[in-house]
């Protein structure tokens with residue numbers, strides 16, 4: 331296996347093979363953790379965790395059929411379809427998040443793709459949130475080249491668009507779009523010069539081989555995503571996967587296997603921010619501590635994700651104090667060059 335430690339601060343690799351990634355997953359847990367910690371320390375300040383806050387700016391009624399999602403019109407959940415929020419309400423929410431110590435404000439819409447009539451409001455939201463001094467992230471579904479350009483011109487720092495799982499497993503989870511559709515939008519985002527936030531979900535009943543394929547797909551993108559969210563499925567009643575996996579503490583994955591996934595993401599994408607995303611609410615403090623040790627260096631703060639509950643500021647503050655973890659000191663967002 332190639333020695334990623336010898337790589338030090340050098341350029342990350344994009345030529346990982348599936349076998350190399352499978353071999354990382356197979357390592358004895360302490361060896362895997364040792365390598366992940368060493369990689370983390372070579373590229374990041376250990377013990378610092380970035381704080382991001384989510385807001386659902388357009389909730390529910392989504393035409394896509396993602397089997398995990400409370401907001402799909404095909405799911406029978408308690409989430410009601412709402413209109414796109416007003417700009418002022420979004421900015422008030424961002425200001426509150428900033429006051430609570432959050433660095434990045436991530437706005438999510440339950441759309442297959444944004445419509446042209448929505449774009450002026452979206453642009454105002456980006457400009458307004460940047461105006462209060464926060465990094466901006468949006469996740470609005472598929473984008474055309476022109477929409478990606480409009481978002482870039484408004485100053486959007488990051489676009490979140492997840493590949494969610496391995497290419498082989500994708501069709502078992504979502505049928506209304508393809509894995510290639512996701513790659514196409516990621517390409518438009520890159521070409522527009524917006525930083526990429528791209529990850530997925532584990533604990534959806536996938537195999538280890540699917541987790542290998544998921545990390546392999548991310549780590550062999552032409553350029554690694556600047557942010558890699560690793561979500562654990564939050565099982566929501568009325569969704570296909572929620573109903574299938576309800577009642578198990580961390581849905582379909584145990585904490586050790588979850589931490590292994592974080593560690594392999596850290597080793598293969600050394601410069602990326604790896605976000606311990608959905609699912610923290612049902613994780614033990616020890617599980618979260620291991621995930622930070624494995625190289626996770628970003629979280630979602632606050633009581634709510636998009637539609638489901640999150641660990642909350644009090645629990646996070648208590649955990650950070652016990653672990654000696656501090657919020658990442660604010661840094662100017664790095665803008666990437668188009669086609670770089």
Ligand code: SAM
Pocket residue numbers: 398399400438439440441442469470471472490491492494529530531561562563564565566608609636
């Ligand atoms: N509609 C847009 C899209 O799908 O691209 C943006 C919003 S969507 C809710 C953002 C991401 O949240 C999904 O790609 C998925 O990875 C994650 N997500 C959604 N529901 C989840 C759940 N129940 N548990 C864990 N992650 C979830």
Ligand code: DTB
Pocket residue numbers: 384400436438469490492529530559560561564607608635636637638639
């Ligand atoms: C991501 O990977 N996780 C966030 C964000 N990107 C948009 C969303 C998590 C959603 C969890 C389920 C919910 O609250 O509806």
Ligand code: SF4
Pocket residue numbers: 392393394395396399400401402403439440441442471
């Ligand atoms: Fe729609 Fe996004 Fe939910 Fe899929 S994950 S149903 S695209 S909101």
